[in-house]
Amino acid sequence: MDRTALRVQEIVKDFDGLRAVDGISLEASRGEILGFLGPNGAGKTTSIRIILGIFEPDEGEVSIRLGGLTGRLLKERTGYLPEERGLYSDATVLDALVYFAELKGLRRADARQRVLRWLGRFDLVPWAHKKVEKLSKGMQQKVQFIAAVAHEPDLLVLDEPFSGLDPLHQDLLKDVIRELRDAGAAILLSAHQMNQVEELCDRVFLIHRGRQVFYGTLDEIKSQNGxxxxxxxxxxxxxxxxxxxxxxxxxxxxxxxxxxxxxxxxxxxxxxxxxxxxxxxxxxxxRPPLHDIFVRAIEKENHEAA
Amino acid sequence: MRLRSVIRWEFLRTIRSKQFVIISVLIPVIVAIAIFAATSADKDAQQSLREPPPPSVVALILAMILFMGAFLSGVMTLYSVVKEKQGRVVELVLSSISAQEMMAGKVIGLGIAGLIQVAVWVAAAYFVASRFAPISLAALGPVHWITYPLYFILGFMLIASIYAATGAVMKDVQSGGASGLVGLIPYVPIMFMALIIENPNHVLVRIAGFIPPFTPSVMLFRVGVGAAATWEIALSLVSLTVGVLLTMRFAARIFEIGLLMYGKAPSVRELWKWGRMRHTR
CATH class of the missing domain: 3.30.70.100 (Alpha-Beta Plaits)
Structure with missing residues (x-):
């Protein structure tokens, strides 16, 4: 059975004459965590926005195959934790989360039930009727995560999910991410902590200056590195x-x-x-840690460009 | 289904906001009660005008209230967009719905809130006015009942979509910039209100009635003083509808592009380019 959930083909995106994304292609399968890595300004966020249908690519194609349907994009079946966190700060936690789940096509009652279950999982039930702005940064982070997953997406994009979390909650989040993967979600994970990536990801894609630097399983990359x-x-x-x-x-x-x-x-x-x-x-x-491989690969690219 | 959720959310958020409760409900109700209390003490002040005012005065006051309502709802749209942009909620919203759906949901949701606001104002104004003069809404003819709601709704949609686009390209509420001035165009006729009422059939006034940004205010006044011919009303509504559709399309493009830009405010030329773009980012 073909488990491919996401196929990105040769996408290109220019902004005011500058090429932010320069022909990258990748695939992600159900039950897989693909690390999507790159230094700041490499074109990561733009690529993610194209994948999620927030931006239209200038060239290339993104196709998503979920639940037997193949289409340009099914926004209801995707979940997104953006790097720039943002929720309706003056709404209550429950209201905001139910609304976001509704936008993914859930019925209100169903959305409410699922959101409450997730709030329980993250010990946030006592905060359900508090305004989002009253929550600590770590709690807001968890709420933001729930907004990405409450509708059980088939394709989940997590941009820096661990930033701002204490080690305890980082572990909790890792467990949850693994569970979602085991339940069959295709997950795109972007993070700067290479040890987290190494722990979670089956394969990684490294992007720099809008182009692919390497793409493959961790083993392949490490043995390529030699x-x-x-x-x-x-x-x-x-x-x-x-x-x-x-x-x-x-x-x-x-x-x-x-x-x-x-x-x-x-x-x-x-x-x-x-x-x-x-x-x-x-x-x-x-084998050297991914961190070293990442740093050396980027340095090499920069050197060749110079 | 999703659009309904957006409309519901925007509507509920608006009517629960402090600004709405204070400006739209509390102030008119308090003013009405205060005037009521002050005049009930002074019997002579009551209904000091025995004669009902001419229908055109009633119609003009109503026109003014409607136009103020459309204006305030438009401003609420702008604030709502800027706040969402500043709060970085936009990216998450756009990963679920299109920018067009987001804008439509906002305009409709805030429009319904605006209708409620105007209804409260009209009721308060009627209540207060009836203490001084034997006024009756029956003084208004069917032409008012039919055209006023249409001018209000279409006028609001025009203003709100311009403001939604303006909000999308603003960095924060403080920085207006050139794009903010565009939002003032529909108010230009208000500055010439007295002239329009005195010369409702001047050729410039009649022409202005067919130019969409000016149509709502000019026509509300012209219909108010009973100067507009039926064909003029019909033509103005057609041109306003076309104007609203074109403006919304243009504004939706700018809205979509502007929402995720956090750099410097775009120039007028850039806005023109965005608005006409076929493919958006």
Whole structure:
């Protein structure tokens, strides 16, 4: 069965002669979280607005296939947590949320019931009849999240969902996002915290200057990148490690060393060649974190452009 | 279905707002009661005019109330749009409905609130006036009953759509800019009100009655003094309807583009370009 929920083909968008989005294509499937990453001003928000039908692309096409229907766009079946948060601040939490669910085509009674259930999930029931502006920032954030999900969208776009939340609520949100994915939603997640992305996403799309930098599963990206990071605790002298096969850089701090194995270097060969004079207490060989890959990819792009 | 939700939401939010309760309901009711109380103490002041005023005076007062109502509802539309833009609600709303639906919902919802407001004012004015003179709404002929609501509703739609577009391109309520002046065009005839009433058949006045932004005010006065011929009323309504449709289309484009722009206010030339755009952003 084809589980593709969203297909974006070669979309282009200009603003006053500046190209904000320059021919990006991607797909998202049901039951998948796709990380949509990029530095500030890369064209992320514009792309998201095109995907959600807020903007019309100058070129290209967005098609959404949900519930057996294929169409240009079914706004009722999408949910959106915008980066710029905003709710009717002088309305009550319940009224505002019910209204937004109604705009997604739910009946009032049904909308009310679902919203109350979500408010319960986020411990917000006592606040249901308070005005939105009376809530703390973290609470408003949760309310905003409910506005995105109360109608159980098939395509959910979350732009910086974790900003402004304490670690406890970040975890709660992560659980909820995973549940929505397991229930079959296709989720587009944009976040600057790469560790969160790594935890949640199956695949990522990196955009820079309106273009695709890379697009694939985390494993693919990491193996494409081809490097390894070695961390070890030791006794003795670690200076000689720099000369071992594949080592590109070495940093020693006290009894800890971290080093980078270059593209194509074999972790196996490295471990076998460790000098006998060195007593290893702890050792880990990993792919570099997404954070590093992201930063290096953007730096490389900037360098090539310059 | 969704449009109904938007209309309902905009309507309820408006009539629950402080501004509406105070300006539209409390002030007229308090003024009416105060005048009532003051005049009931002084028997001589009561119905100091034994003769009913000429129908045209009643009609002109009603015209003025209607036009003020349309104006205030238009201003409410502008505030409502600017507030939503500043509060960054727009993006979420537009991920659910189109800008056209949003604007239509606002104009209709606030229009219904405006009707209620005008009804309260008319009732209060009637109540107060009847203390001084034996007035009767029966003094108004069918021509008033038919044309006044139409001029009011169409006039409001014209003003409200201009204001919705104006609000969409404003950064905040303080910064009016060139686009704010456009919203004043329908009020120009008010400045010449006395002249229009004295010379309702002057050729310039008659022509102005067919030019949509001026139609509501000019025709309310001309019909009020009984100077408008039937064909003139019919033609003015047709031209006003066409004007409203064109204005709404043009305003909807500007509304849609302006809503998600937070930079500097666009120039008049840019607005002209946006309004005529086929594809919107």
């Amino acid at each position: 490097e390894h990071v070695v961390r070890l605790r030791f006794e003795g002298s670690a200076e000689s490690l720099a000369a071992l096969p594949g080592v590109e850089s070495l940093a020693i701090r006290g009894d800890r060393a971290s080093l980078r194995l270059g593209r194509g270097a074999s972790p196996d060969a490295f471990v076998r060649s460790l000098p006998a004079a060195l007593t290893v207490r702890e050792l880990s060989v990993t």
